[in-house]
Amino acid sequence: MSLGTILLIVLILILVGVIPTWSHSRSWGYAPSGIVGLVVVILLILVLLGRL
Numbered sequence: 820m821s822l823g824t825i826l827l828i829v830l831i832l833i834l835v836g837v838i839p840t841w842s843h844s845r846s847w848g849y850a851p852s853g854i855v856g857l858v859v860v861i862l863l864i865l866v867l868l869g870r871l
Contacts, residue, residue, distance in 0.1 A: 821866075823862065823865065823866040824866065826862055827859065827862055827863060827866060830855060830858055830859045830862060831859060833855050834855045834856055834859055
């Protein structure tokens with residue numbers, strides 16, 4: 820697997836971990852999942868374009 824694929828998998832797992840419905844992250848709001856979601860989208864675009 821390439822580095823981009825591994826980073827994408829790790830970021831998706833992090834995104835699932837910061838969803839505010841989980842008890843440990845309920846008080847965080849939507850900011851962490853929004854930031855991680857943006858990073859996942861950017862990384863996905865870079866992987867699809869072959870830049871990473």
